[in-house]
Amino acid sequence: xxxxxxxxxxxxxxxxxxxxxxxxxxxxxxxxxxxxxxxxxxxxxxxxxxxxxxxxxxxxxxxxxxxxxxxxxxxxxxxxxxxxxxxxxxxxxxxxxxxxxxxxxxxxxxxxxxxxxxxxxxxxxxxxxxxxxxxxxxxxxxxxxxxxxxxxxxxxxxxxxxxxxxxxxxxxxxxxxxxxxxxxxxxxxxxxxxxxxxxxxxxxxxxxxxxxxxxxxxxxxxxxxxxxxxxxxxxxxxxxxxxxxxxxxxxxxxxxxxxxxxxxxxxxxxxxxxxxxxxxxxxxxxxxxxxxxxxxxxxxxxxxxxxx
Amino acid sequence: xxxxxxxxxxxxxxxxxxxxxxxxxxxxxxxxxxxxxxxxxxxxxxxxxxxxxxxxxxxxxxxxxxxxxxxxxxxxxxxxxxxxxxxxxxxxxxxxxxxxxxxxxxxxxxxxxxxxxxxxxxxxxxxxxxxxxxxxxxxxxxxxxxxxxxxxxxxxxxxxxxxxxxxxxxxxxxxxxxxxxxxxxxxxxxxxxxxxxxxxxxxxxxxxxxxxxxxxxxxxxxxxxxxxxxxxxxxxxxxxxxxxxxxxxxxxx
Numbered sequence: 001x002x003x004x005x006x007x008x009x010x011x012x013x014x015x016x017x018x019x020x021x022x023x024x025x026x027x028x029x030x031x032x033x034x035x036x037x038x039x040x041x042x043x044x045x046x047x048x049x050x051x052x053x054x055x056x057x058x059x060x061x062x063x064x065x066x067x068x069x070x071x072x073x074x075x076x077x078x079x080x081x082x083x084x085x086x087x088x089x090x091x092x093x094x095x096x097x098x099x100x101x102x103x104x105x106x107x108x109x110x111x112x113x114x115x116x117x118x119x120x121x122x123x124x125x126x127x128x129x130x131x132x133x134x135x136x137x138x139x140x141x142x143x144x145x146x147x148x149x150x151x152x153x154x155x156x157x158x159x160x161x162x163x164x165x166x167x168x169x170x171x172x173x174x175x176x177x178x179x180x181x182x183x184x185x186x187x188x189x190x191x192x193x194x195x196x197x198x199x200x201x202x203x204x205x206x207x208x209x210x211x212x213x214x215x216x217x218x219x220x221x222x223x224x225x226x227x228x229x230x231x232x233x234x235x236x237x238x239x240x241x242x243x244x245x246x247x248x249x250x251x252x253x254x255x256x257x258x259x260x261x262x263x264x265x266x267x268x269x270x271x272x273x274x275x276x277x278x279x280x281x282x283x284x285x286x287x288x289x290x291x292x293x294x295x296x297x298x299x300x301x302x303x304x305x306x307x308x
Numbered sequence: 309x310x311x312x313x314x315x316x317x318x319x320x321x322x323x324x325x326x327x328x329x330x331x332x333x334x335x336x337x338x339x340x341x342x343x344x345x346x347x348x349x350x351x352x353x354x355x356x357x358x359x360x361x362x363x364x365x366x367x368x369x370x371x372x373x374x375x376x377x378x379x380x381x382x383x384x385x386x387x388x389x390x391x392x393x394x395x396x397x398x399x400x401x402x403x404x405x406x407x408x409x410x411x412x413x414x415x416x417x418x419x420x421x422x423x424x425x426x427x428x429x430x431x432x433x434x435x436x437x438x439x440x441x442x443x444x445x446x447x448x449x450x451x452x453x454x455x456x457x458x459x460x461x462x463x464x465x466x467x468x469x470x471x472x473x474x475x476x477x478x479x480x481x482x483x484x485x486x487x488x489x490x491x492x493x494x495x496x497x498x499x500x501x502x503x504x505x506x507x508x509x510x511x512x513x514x515x516x517x518x519x520x521x522x523x524x525x526x527x528x529x530x531x532x533x534x535x536x537x538x539x540x541x542x543x544x545x546x547x548x549x550x551x552x553x554x555x556x557x558x559x560x561x
Contacts (some may be wrong), residue, residue, distance in 0.1 A: 005556065012521070193416065202399075202401055203401070203403060206397075206401050207415070209378075209393075209394070209395050210414055210457075210461075211415055216415060220403070220406070224403075224405045227405075300441075301404055301405045301441045301442075301443065302443070
Protein backbone atom coordinates (compact mmCIF):
# COMPACT_ATOMS: atom_id res chain seq x y z
CA UNK A 1 0.00 0.00 0.00
CA UNK A 2 2.59 2.69 0.91
CA UNK A 3 4.11 2.29 -2.54
CA UNK A 4 0.83 3.41 -4.10
CA UNK A 5 0.70 6.57 -2.08
CA UNK A 6 2.11 9.13 -4.55
CA UNK A 7 -0.55 8.17 -7.10
CA UNK A 8 -3.27 8.53 -4.49
CA UNK A 9 -2.35 12.14 -3.71
CA UNK A 10 -2.94 13.31 -7.26
CA UNK A 11 -6.48 14.31 -8.11
CA UNK A 12 -6.18 13.29 -11.71
CA UNK A 13 -3.50 10.73 -12.20
CA UNK A 14 -1.88 10.59 -15.65
CA UNK A 15 -2.56 7.43 -17.62
CA UNK A 16 1.00 6.33 -16.97
CA UNK A 17 0.32 6.12 -13.25
CA UNK A 18 -2.62 3.83 -13.87
CA UNK A 19 -0.53 1.69 -16.13
CA UNK A 20 2.09 1.48 -13.40
CA UNK A 21 -0.54 0.45 -10.86
CA UNK A 22 -1.57 -2.34 -13.16
CA UNK A 23 1.90 -3.47 -13.99
CA UNK A 24 3.31 -3.51 -10.44
CA UNK A 25 1.64 -6.67 -9.16
CA UNK A 26 2.31 -8.67 -12.31
CA UNK A 27 6.04 -9.43 -11.98
CA UNK A 28 5.52 -10.32 -8.32
CA UNK A 29 2.78 -12.72 -9.30
CA UNK A 30 4.86 -14.19 -12.08
CA UNK A 31 7.76 -14.67 -9.69
CA UNK A 32 5.46 -16.28 -7.20
CA UNK A 33 4.11 -18.64 -9.83
CA UNK A 34 7.63 -19.58 -10.82
CA UNK A 35 8.58 -20.10 -7.20
CA UNK A 36 5.68 -22.49 -6.68
CA UNK A 37 6.46 -24.36 -9.86
CA UNK A 38 10.08 -24.72 -8.77
CA UNK A 39 9.16 -25.69 -5.20
CA UNK A 40 6.69 -28.45 -6.02
CA UNK A 41 8.89 -31.28 -7.28
CA UNK A 42 11.40 -30.91 -4.44
CA UNK A 43 8.82 -32.18 -1.99
CA UNK A 44 8.68 -31.80 1.75
CA UNK A 45 11.46 -29.45 2.73
CA UNK A 46 10.40 -26.73 0.33
CA UNK A 47 6.75 -27.12 1.35
CA UNK A 48 6.79 -23.99 3.53
CA UNK A 49 8.29 -21.96 0.70
CA UNK A 50 5.60 -23.26 -1.62
CA UNK A 51 2.92 -22.16 0.81
CA UNK A 52 4.43 -18.68 1.02
CA UNK A 53 4.37 -18.46 -2.76
CA UNK A 54 0.68 -19.45 -2.74
CA UNK A 55 0.00 -16.71 -0.18
CA UNK A 56 1.39 -14.21 -2.68
CA UNK A 57 -0.87 -15.61 -5.37
CA UNK A 58 -3.86 -15.01 -3.13
CA UNK A 59 -3.11 -11.27 -3.20
CA UNK A 60 -3.71 -10.97 -6.93
CA UNK A 61 -7.50 -10.94 -6.92
CA UNK A 62 -7.94 -8.38 -4.10
CA UNK A 63 -5.42 -6.08 -5.79
CA UNK A 64 -7.25 -6.52 -9.09
CA UNK A 65 -10.54 -5.56 -7.44
CA UNK A 66 -8.91 -2.45 -5.98
CA UNK A 67 -7.43 -1.47 -9.32
CA UNK A 68 -10.74 -2.07 -11.07
CA UNK A 69 -12.53 0.07 -8.51
CA UNK A 70 -10.05 2.91 -9.00
CA UNK A 71 -10.42 2.67 -12.78
CA UNK A 72 -14.22 2.74 -12.61
CA UNK A 73 -14.14 5.92 -10.52
CA UNK A 74 -11.36 7.58 -12.47
CA UNK A 75 -12.93 6.96 -15.86
CA UNK A 76 -16.12 8.55 -14.53
CA UNK A 77 -18.21 5.41 -15.02
CA UNK A 78 -19.62 5.84 -11.51
CA UNK A 79 -19.97 9.22 -9.78
CA UNK A 80 -18.03 10.04 -6.61
CA UNK A 81 -21.35 10.35 -4.75
CA UNK A 82 -22.32 6.79 -5.56
CA UNK A 83 -18.94 5.18 -5.03
CA UNK A 84 -15.91 7.14 -3.87
CA UNK A 85 -12.66 5.96 -5.38
CA UNK A 86 -10.04 4.15 -3.30
CA UNK A 87 -7.86 7.26 -3.38
CA UNK A 88 -10.76 9.35 -2.06
CA UNK A 89 -11.41 6.79 0.68
CA UNK A 90 -7.74 6.80 1.59
CA UNK A 91 -7.55 10.58 1.93
CA UNK A 92 -10.75 10.55 4.00
CA UNK A 93 -9.19 7.93 6.27
CA UNK A 94 -6.08 10.08 6.64
CA UNK A 95 -8.24 13.08 7.49
CA UNK A 96 -10.24 11.09 10.04
CA UNK A 97 -7.05 10.03 11.75
CA UNK A 98 -5.29 13.38 11.69
CA UNK A 99 -8.17 15.76 12.42
CA UNK A 100 -10.64 15.74 15.27
CA UNK A 101 -13.80 16.71 13.41
CA UNK A 102 -16.86 17.85 15.40
CA UNK A 103 -19.10 15.48 13.45
CA UNK A 104 -17.10 12.30 13.81
CA UNK A 105 -14.35 12.71 16.36
CA UNK A 106 -11.20 10.82 15.35
CA UNK A 107 -11.08 7.39 13.77
CA UNK A 108 -8.72 6.04 16.42
CA UNK A 109 -10.86 7.50 19.24
CA UNK A 110 -13.93 5.72 17.88
CA UNK A 111 -11.92 2.60 17.29
CA UNK A 112 -10.82 2.44 20.92
CA UNK A 113 -14.39 2.85 22.16
CA UNK A 114 -15.57 0.07 19.82
CA UNK A 115 -12.70 -2.23 20.72
CA UNK A 116 -13.48 -1.80 24.39
CA UNK A 117 -17.14 -2.72 23.86
CA UNK A 118 -16.24 -5.79 21.85
CA UNK A 119 -13.56 -6.85 24.30
CA UNK A 120 -15.85 -6.63 27.33
CA UNK A 121 -18.86 -8.10 25.53
CA UNK A 122 -16.86 -10.96 24.06
CA UNK A 123 -15.04 -11.72 27.30
CA UNK A 124 -18.28 -11.87 29.26
CA UNK A 125 -20.17 -13.77 26.57
CA UNK A 126 -17.40 -16.26 25.86
CA UNK A 127 -16.89 -17.03 29.56
CA UNK A 128 -20.60 -17.60 30.08
CA UNK A 129 -20.87 -19.71 26.91
CA UNK A 130 -17.93 -21.86 27.94
CA UNK A 131 -19.14 -22.25 31.52
CA UNK A 132 -22.61 -23.30 30.35
CA UNK A 133 -21.08 -25.72 27.86
CA UNK A 134 -19.09 -27.38 30.63
CA UNK A 135 -22.18 -27.62 32.83
CA UNK A 136 -24.29 -29.05 30.02
CA UNK A 137 -21.50 -31.21 28.64
CA UNK A 138 -20.63 -33.00 31.85
CA UNK A 139 -24.03 -34.12 33.11
CA UNK A 140 -27.42 -35.09 31.84
CA UNK A 141 -28.97 -32.87 34.50
CA UNK A 142 -26.91 -29.90 33.33
CA UNK A 143 -27.83 -30.58 29.73
CA UNK A 144 -31.53 -30.66 30.55
CA UNK A 145 -31.25 -27.44 32.50
CA UNK A 146 -29.06 -25.42 30.12
CA UNK A 147 -29.48 -26.74 26.61
CA UNK A 148 -33.18 -25.94 25.97
CA UNK A 149 -32.68 -22.33 27.00
CA UNK A 150 -29.60 -21.97 24.81
CA UNK A 151 -31.39 -23.55 21.85
CA UNK A 152 -34.23 -21.06 22.34
CA UNK A 153 -31.80 -18.13 22.50
CA UNK A 154 -30.10 -19.42 19.39
CA UNK A 155 -33.25 -19.06 17.32
CA UNK A 156 -34.07 -15.65 18.74
CA UNK A 157 -33.32 -12.84 16.27
CA UNK A 158 -30.46 -11.19 18.11
CA UNK A 159 -30.95 -7.70 16.74
CA UNK A 160 -34.65 -7.81 17.49
CA UNK A 161 -33.57 -7.59 21.10
CA UNK A 162 -32.18 -4.07 20.73
CA UNK A 163 -35.43 -2.22 21.50
CA UNK A 164 -36.06 -4.53 24.45
CA UNK A 165 -32.59 -3.90 25.81
CA UNK A 166 -32.97 -0.16 25.42
CA UNK A 167 -36.12 -0.30 27.53
CA UNK A 168 -34.45 -2.51 30.11
CA UNK A 169 -30.94 -1.16 30.29
CA UNK A 170 -31.17 2.37 28.95
CA UNK A 171 -29.14 3.86 26.13
CA UNK A 172 -25.62 3.78 27.51
CA UNK A 173 -23.04 1.05 26.93
CA UNK A 174 -24.85 -1.67 28.89
CA UNK A 175 -27.36 -2.82 26.23
CA UNK A 176 -24.62 -2.83 23.58
CA UNK A 177 -22.29 -4.94 25.67
CA UNK A 178 -25.07 -7.34 26.64
CA UNK A 179 -26.03 -7.73 22.99
CA UNK A 180 -22.42 -8.53 22.06
CA UNK A 181 -22.16 -10.90 25.02
CA UNK A 182 -25.27 -12.86 24.05
CA UNK A 183 -24.20 -12.91 20.42
CA UNK A 184 -20.80 -14.35 21.24
CA UNK A 185 -21.95 -16.73 23.98
CA UNK A 186 -24.16 -18.80 21.69
CA UNK A 187 -21.76 -20.04 18.98
CA UNK A 188 -19.14 -20.75 21.59
CA UNK A 189 -21.64 -22.65 23.72
CA UNK A 190 -22.87 -24.76 20.81
CA UNK A 191 -19.38 -25.67 19.63
CA UNK A 192 -17.89 -26.24 23.07
CA UNK A 193 -20.85 -28.41 24.10
CA UNK A 194 -20.49 -30.58 21.01
CA UNK A 195 -16.73 -30.69 21.55
CA UNK A 196 -17.05 -31.81 25.15
CA UNK A 197 -19.51 -34.52 24.21
CA UNK A 198 -17.09 -35.75 21.56
CA UNK A 199 -14.19 -36.25 23.95
CA UNK A 200 -13.21 -39.92 23.85
CA UNK A 201 -15.29 -41.70 26.55
CA UNK A 202 -12.31 -43.97 27.18
CA UNK A 203 -10.47 -40.93 28.51
CA UNK A 204 -13.34 -40.33 30.94
CA UNK A 205 -12.87 -43.91 32.08
CA UNK A 206 -9.14 -43.32 32.41
CA UNK A 207 -9.80 -40.29 34.59
CA UNK A 208 -11.83 -42.50 36.93
CA UNK A 209 -9.06 -45.10 37.12
CA UNK A 210 -6.50 -42.37 37.82
CA UNK A 211 -8.91 -40.86 40.37
CA UNK A 212 -8.71 -37.40 38.88
CA UNK A 213 -10.62 -34.73 40.73
CA UNK A 214 -13.52 -33.02 39.00
CA UNK A 215 -11.32 -30.01 38.46
CA UNK A 216 -8.52 -32.09 36.92
CA UNK A 217 -11.03 -33.86 34.72
CA UNK A 218 -12.24 -30.53 33.36
CA UNK A 219 -8.88 -28.79 32.97
CA UNK A 220 -6.78 -31.73 31.82
CA UNK A 221 -9.17 -33.94 29.86
CA UNK A 222 -12.43 -32.25 28.93
CA UNK A 223 -11.39 -28.74 27.91
CA UNK A 224 -8.20 -29.71 26.06
CA UNK A 225 -10.13 -32.48 24.33
CA UNK A 226 -12.80 -30.06 23.22
CA UNK A 227 -10.28 -27.35 22.32
CA UNK A 228 -10.39 -27.78 18.53
CA UNK A 229 -14.15 -27.23 18.59
CA UNK A 230 -13.87 -24.47 21.18
CA UNK A 231 -11.53 -22.59 18.85
CA UNK A 232 -13.95 -22.99 15.95
CA UNK A 233 -16.62 -21.58 18.25
CA UNK A 234 -14.34 -18.72 19.25
CA UNK A 235 -13.88 -17.68 15.66
CA UNK A 236 -17.61 -17.75 15.04
CA UNK A 237 -18.22 -15.85 18.28
CA UNK A 238 -15.79 -13.11 17.32
CA UNK A 239 -17.52 -12.79 13.97
CA UNK A 240 -20.89 -12.37 15.66
CA UNK A 241 -19.38 -9.97 18.21
CA UNK A 242 -18.21 -7.59 15.46
CA UNK A 243 -21.56 -7.89 13.73
CA UNK A 244 -23.46 -7.13 16.93
CA UNK A 245 -21.17 -4.17 17.53
CA UNK A 246 -21.96 -2.60 14.15
CA UNK A 247 -25.68 -2.89 14.72
CA UNK A 248 -25.69 -1.89 18.38
CA UNK A 249 -23.51 1.14 17.81
CA UNK A 250 -25.84 2.68 15.31
CA UNK A 251 -28.49 3.18 17.96
CA UNK A 252 -28.10 6.01 20.48
CA UNK A 253 -24.34 6.35 20.56
CA UNK A 254 -21.98 9.27 20.65
CA UNK A 255 -18.76 7.38 19.97
CA UNK A 256 -17.61 4.27 18.19
CA UNK A 257 -17.30 3.03 14.63
CA UNK A 258 -21.05 2.50 14.34
CA UNK A 259 -21.64 6.03 15.57
CA UNK A 260 -19.31 7.28 12.84
CA UNK A 261 -21.34 5.38 10.29
CA UNK A 262 -24.71 6.65 11.45
CA UNK A 263 -23.37 10.23 11.45
CA UNK A 264 -22.01 9.72 7.95
CA UNK A 265 -25.39 8.41 6.81
CA UNK A 266 -26.94 11.71 7.84
CA UNK A 267 -24.30 13.67 5.92
CA UNK A 268 -24.46 11.24 2.99
CA UNK A 269 -20.69 10.81 3.33
CA UNK A 270 -20.19 7.47 1.70
CA UNK A 271 -16.42 7.74 1.94
CA UNK A 272 -16.60 7.80 5.76
CA UNK A 273 -18.93 4.81 5.75
CA UNK A 274 -16.55 2.89 3.53
CA UNK A 275 -13.63 3.76 5.82
CA UNK A 276 -15.60 2.42 8.80
CA UNK A 277 -16.55 -0.74 6.90
CA UNK A 278 -12.94 -1.34 5.92
CA UNK A 279 -11.85 -0.89 9.52
CA UNK A 280 -14.41 -3.54 10.53
CA UNK A 281 -12.99 -5.82 7.85
CA UNK A 282 -9.44 -5.39 9.08
CA UNK A 283 -10.48 -5.95 12.71
CA UNK A 284 -12.40 -9.09 11.79
CA UNK A 285 -9.45 -10.47 9.84
CA UNK A 286 -7.06 -9.53 12.63
CA UNK A 287 -9.00 -11.32 15.36
CA UNK A 288 -9.46 -14.35 13.14
CA UNK A 289 -5.73 -14.41 12.52
CA UNK A 290 -5.04 -14.20 16.27
CA UNK A 291 -7.30 -17.18 16.93
CA UNK A 292 -5.57 -19.12 14.17
CA UNK A 293 -2.21 -18.47 15.79
CA UNK A 294 -3.60 -19.62 19.14
CA UNK A 295 -4.98 -22.67 17.33
CA UNK A 296 -1.63 -23.55 15.85
CA UNK A 297 0.11 -23.28 19.21
CA UNK A 298 -2.54 -25.05 21.28
CA UNK A 299 -2.95 -27.94 18.89
CA UNK A 300 0.73 -28.61 18.35
CA UNK A 301 0.24 -32.14 19.68
CA UNK A 302 -1.75 -32.82 16.55
CA UNK A 303 0.60 -31.03 14.20
CA UNK A 304 3.47 -33.17 15.42
CA UNK A 305 1.49 -36.14 14.16
CA UNK A 306 1.56 -34.67 10.68
CA UNK A 307 5.15 -33.43 10.55
CA UNK A 308 7.04 -36.37 12.01
CA UNK B 309 2.76 -56.53 65.00
CA UNK B 310 -0.58 -56.08 66.67
CA UNK B 311 -1.19 -52.74 65.04
CA UNK B 312 -0.35 -54.13 61.64
CA UNK B 313 -2.88 -56.89 62.13
CA UNK B 314 -5.43 -54.36 63.17
CA UNK B 315 -4.69 -52.34 60.04
CA UNK B 316 -5.29 -55.36 57.85
CA UNK B 317 -8.59 -56.11 59.48
CA UNK B 318 -9.88 -52.60 59.01
CA UNK B 319 -8.66 -52.34 55.45
CA UNK B 320 -10.54 -55.39 54.29
CA UNK B 321 -13.87 -56.30 55.75
CA UNK B 322 -13.56 -59.89 54.61
CA UNK B 323 -10.21 -60.55 56.24
CA UNK B 324 -10.02 -63.54 58.54
CA UNK B 325 -6.35 -63.25 59.49
CA UNK B 326 -5.53 -65.59 56.60
CA UNK B 327 -2.40 -64.91 54.48
CA UNK B 328 -2.66 -61.40 53.03
CA UNK B 329 -5.00 -61.31 50.07
CA UNK B 330 -5.00 -58.31 47.79
CA UNK B 331 -8.14 -59.36 45.96
CA UNK B 332 -11.14 -61.22 47.36
CA UNK B 333 -14.10 -61.78 45.13
CA UNK B 334 -17.05 -63.89 46.24
CA UNK B 335 -20.25 -64.63 44.38
CA UNK B 336 -19.66 -61.88 41.82
CA UNK B 337 -22.39 -61.68 39.18
CA UNK B 338 -23.02 -59.24 36.39
CA UNK B 339 -25.71 -59.21 33.75
CA UNK B 340 -26.17 -57.07 30.70
CA UNK B 341 -29.86 -57.36 30.02
CA UNK B 342 -30.67 -61.05 29.60
CA UNK B 343 -27.00 -62.03 29.26
CA UNK B 344 -25.36 -63.12 32.45
CA UNK B 345 -21.69 -62.42 31.87
CA UNK B 346 -20.34 -63.26 35.33
CA UNK B 347 -21.99 -66.02 37.36
CA UNK B 348 -21.31 -66.30 41.03
CA UNK B 349 -17.58 -65.98 40.52
CA UNK B 350 -14.99 -66.51 43.26
CA UNK B 351 -11.40 -65.36 42.97
CA UNK B 352 -8.61 -64.56 45.38
CA UNK B 353 -5.24 -63.09 44.57
CA UNK B 354 -2.50 -63.09 47.19
CA UNK B 355 -0.37 -60.01 47.60
CA UNK B 356 2.48 -60.08 45.11
CA UNK B 357 0.96 -62.95 43.14
CA UNK B 358 0.99 -62.90 39.34
CA UNK B 359 -2.26 -64.32 37.98
CA UNK B 360 -3.13 -64.69 34.31
CA UNK B 361 -6.76 -64.82 33.30
CA UNK B 362 -7.46 -66.50 29.98
CA UNK B 363 -10.70 -67.24 28.23
CA UNK B 364 -12.35 -67.00 24.89
CA UNK B 365 -13.97 -63.82 23.66
CA UNK B 366 -17.14 -63.08 25.58
CA UNK B 367 -16.16 -65.23 28.57
CA UNK B 368 -16.36 -62.22 30.90
CA UNK B 369 -12.64 -61.41 31.27
CA UNK B 370 -13.02 -57.73 30.60
CA UNK B 371 -16.12 -57.47 32.76
CA UNK B 372 -14.27 -58.97 35.71
CA UNK B 373 -11.35 -56.63 35.13
CA UNK B 374 -13.59 -53.58 34.97
CA UNK B 375 -15.27 -54.61 38.20
CA UNK B 376 -11.87 -54.92 39.90
CA UNK B 377 -10.82 -51.54 38.53
CA UNK B 378 -13.89 -49.95 40.12
CA UNK B 379 -15.33 -49.04 36.73
CA UNK B 380 -18.46 -51.14 37.09
CA UNK B 381 -20.83 -50.39 39.93
CA UNK B 382 -23.58 -52.70 38.81
CA UNK B 383 -21.90 -56.01 39.54
CA UNK B 384 -23.38 -57.80 42.53
CA UNK B 385 -21.59 -59.90 45.13
CA UNK B 386 -18.60 -59.25 47.33
CA UNK B 387 -15.50 -57.59 46.01
CA UNK B 388 -12.67 -56.26 48.13
CA UNK B 389 -9.34 -54.91 46.93
CA UNK B 390 -6.75 -54.04 49.52
CA UNK B 391 -4.87 -50.92 48.52
CA UNK B 392 -4.61 -49.00 45.30
CA UNK B 393 -5.44 -50.36 41.86
CA UNK B 394 -3.76 -49.40 38.58
CA UNK B 395 -4.61 -50.52 35.10
CA UNK B 396 -2.84 -50.66 31.76
CA UNK B 397 -5.41 -50.84 29.00
CA UNK B 398 -5.31 -52.81 25.78
CA UNK B 399 -4.85 -49.59 23.80
CA UNK B 400 -2.30 -47.57 25.76
CA UNK B 401 -4.92 -44.88 26.28
CA UNK B 402 -2.48 -42.03 26.62
CA UNK B 403 -3.99 -38.56 26.68
CA UNK B 404 -2.91 -37.24 23.26
CA UNK B 405 -2.52 -33.60 24.33
CA UNK B 406 -0.26 -34.38 27.27
CA UNK B 407 3.40 -35.11 26.78
CA UNK B 408 4.60 -38.54 27.88
CA UNK B 409 5.84 -37.33 31.27
CA UNK B 410 2.59 -35.45 31.92
CA UNK B 411 0.63 -38.58 31.04
CA UNK B 412 2.59 -40.54 33.61
CA UNK B 413 2.14 -37.94 36.34
CA UNK B 414 -1.55 -37.40 35.57
CA UNK B 415 -3.48 -37.47 38.84
CA UNK B 416 -0.37 -38.51 40.77
CA UNK B 417 -0.54 -37.43 44.41
CA UNK B 418 3.02 -37.27 45.54
CA UNK B 419 5.20 -34.69 47.30
CA UNK B 420 7.67 -34.86 44.42
CA UNK B 421 5.75 -35.93 41.30
CA UNK B 422 8.56 -34.91 38.92
CA UNK B 423 11.13 -37.18 40.51
CA UNK B 424 8.64 -40.04 40.72
CA UNK B 425 7.69 -39.61 37.09
CA UNK B 426 11.31 -39.45 35.96
CA UNK B 427 12.07 -42.62 37.91
CA UNK B 428 9.08 -44.44 36.42
CA UNK B 429 10.06 -43.39 32.88
CA UNK B 430 13.63 -44.50 33.50
CA UNK B 431 12.38 -47.90 34.63
CA UNK B 432 10.55 -48.48 31.37
CA UNK B 433 13.41 -46.98 29.32
CA UNK B 434 11.55 -43.89 28.12
CA UNK B 435 13.66 -41.16 29.70
CA UNK B 436 14.54 -39.65 26.32
CA UNK B 437 10.90 -39.65 25.21
CA UNK B 438 9.59 -37.79 28.27
CA UNK B 439 8.83 -34.64 26.27
CA UNK B 440 7.37 -36.44 23.24
CA UNK B 441 3.73 -36.25 22.20
CA UNK B 442 1.96 -39.60 22.50
CA UNK B 443 1.01 -39.62 18.82
CA UNK B 444 4.69 -39.78 17.89
CA UNK B 445 5.40 -42.93 19.93
CA UNK B 446 5.68 -46.42 18.51
CA UNK B 447 3.24 -49.06 19.77
CA UNK B 448 5.80 -50.50 22.17
CA UNK B 449 6.82 -47.08 23.49
CA UNK B 450 3.21 -46.10 24.06
CA UNK B 451 2.55 -49.31 25.96
CA UNK B 452 5.68 -48.72 28.06
CA UNK B 453 4.44 -45.22 28.88
CA UNK B 454 1.12 -46.74 29.88
CA UNK B 455 2.94 -49.20 32.16
CA UNK B 456 4.95 -46.38 33.71
CA UNK B 457 1.71 -44.50 34.40
CA UNK B 458 0.22 -47.58 36.06
CA UNK B 459 3.30 -48.28 38.18
CA UNK B 460 4.13 -44.75 39.28
CA UNK B 461 1.16 -44.94 41.66
CA UNK B 462 2.76 -47.87 43.46
CA UNK B 463 -0.32 -50.08 43.14
CA UNK B 464 -0.98 -53.10 45.30
CA UNK B 465 -2.97 -54.52 42.39
CA UNK B 466 -1.89 -54.04 38.78
CA UNK B 467 -4.49 -54.92 36.16
CA UNK B 468 -3.20 -55.61 32.66
CA UNK B 469 -5.93 -55.76 30.03
CA UNK B 470 -4.35 -57.55 27.06
CA UNK B 471 -1.70 -54.84 26.91
CA UNK B 472 0.56 -56.70 24.49
CA UNK B 473 -1.99 -58.01 22.02
CA UNK B 474 -1.44 -55.24 19.48
CA UNK B 475 2.37 -55.44 19.54
CA UNK B 476 4.59 -57.31 17.11
CA UNK B 477 6.15 -60.55 18.32
CA UNK B 478 9.61 -59.13 19.06
CA UNK B 479 8.28 -56.13 20.95
CA UNK B 480 5.99 -58.45 22.87
CA UNK B 481 8.91 -60.56 24.10
CA UNK B 482 10.72 -57.41 25.23
CA UNK B 483 7.56 -56.26 27.01
CA UNK B 484 7.23 -59.61 28.80
CA UNK B 485 10.73 -59.22 30.18
CA UNK B 486 10.02 -55.65 31.19
CA UNK B 487 6.81 -56.56 32.99
CA UNK B 488 8.52 -59.38 34.86
CA UNK B 489 11.40 -57.17 35.98
CA UNK B 490 9.00 -54.43 37.09
CA UNK B 491 6.88 -56.97 38.93
CA UNK B 492 9.94 -58.44 40.67
CA UNK B 493 11.03 -55.00 41.77
CA UNK B 494 7.68 -53.62 42.96
CA UNK B 495 5.82 -56.83 43.77
CA UNK B 496 2.25 -55.77 43.16
CA UNK B 497 -0.39 -58.43 42.77
CA UNK B 498 -0.98 -58.70 39.00
CA UNK B 499 -4.01 -59.82 37.09
CA UNK B 500 -3.13 -60.18 33.41
CA UNK B 501 -6.00 -60.70 31.00
CA UNK B 502 -4.83 -62.37 27.82
CA UNK B 503 -5.87 -64.50 24.86
CA UNK B 504 -2.45 -65.98 24.61
CA UNK B 505 -1.81 -69.23 26.51
CA UNK B 506 1.95 -68.98 25.97
CA UNK B 507 2.01 -65.47 27.36
CA UNK B 508 0.12 -66.64 30.43
CA UNK B 509 2.51 -69.54 30.97
CA UNK B 510 5.60 -67.38 30.47
CA UNK B 511 4.57 -64.81 33.04
CA UNK B 512 2.14 -66.04 35.66
CA UNK B 513 2.31 -67.95 38.95
CA UNK B 514 -1.20 -69.15 38.34
CA UNK B 515 -3.35 -69.36 35.24
CA UNK B 516 -7.09 -69.11 35.62
CA UNK B 517 -9.47 -70.10 32.82
CA UNK B 518 -12.75 -68.25 32.61
CA UNK B 519 -15.60 -69.98 30.82
CA UNK B 520 -19.10 -68.52 30.53
CA UNK B 521 -18.66 -66.25 33.53
CA UNK B 522 -17.16 -68.80 35.89
CA UNK B 523 -13.69 -70.04 36.66
CA UNK B 524 -13.57 -73.43 35.00
CA UNK B 525 -9.94 -74.32 35.59
CA UNK B 526 -6.93 -73.18 37.59
CA UNK B 527 -3.36 -74.26 37.08
CA UNK B 528 -0.28 -73.36 39.10
CA UNK B 529 2.89 -72.74 37.15
CA UNK B 530 5.83 -73.52 39.38
CA UNK B 531 8.68 -73.27 36.86
CA UNK B 532 11.42 -70.76 37.60
CA UNK B 533 11.64 -67.61 35.55
CA UNK B 534 12.81 -66.78 32.93
CA UNK B 535 10.92 -69.66 31.38
CA UNK B 536 11.57 -71.44 28.16
CA UNK B 537 8.26 -72.10 26.49
CA UNK B 538 9.62 -75.31 24.95
CA UNK B 539 10.13 -76.89 28.38
CA UNK B 540 8.27 -80.20 28.54
CA UNK B 541 6.55 -79.14 31.77
CA UNK B 542 5.12 -75.97 30.20
CA UNK B 543 4.24 -77.89 27.07
CA UNK B 544 2.08 -80.22 29.14
CA UNK B 545 0.35 -77.30 30.83
CA UNK B 546 -0.26 -75.65 27.51
CA UNK B 547 -1.93 -78.74 26.07
CA UNK B 548 -4.13 -78.94 29.14
CA UNK B 549 -5.09 -75.24 28.99
CA UNK B 550 -5.84 -75.36 25.27
CA UNK B 551 -8.08 -78.35 25.89
CA UNK B 552 -9.77 -76.38 28.65
CA UNK B 553 -10.36 -73.54 26.18
CA UNK B 554 -11.82 -76.01 23.70
CA UNK B 555 -9.09 -75.42 21.12
CA UNK B 556 -7.90 -79.03 20.68
CA UNK B 557 -11.03 -80.17 18.98
CA UNK B 558 -10.75 -77.48 16.34
CA UNK B 559 -6.96 -77.24 16.24
CA UNK B 560 -5.92 -80.89 16.01
CA UNK B 561 -8.02 -83.73 14.68
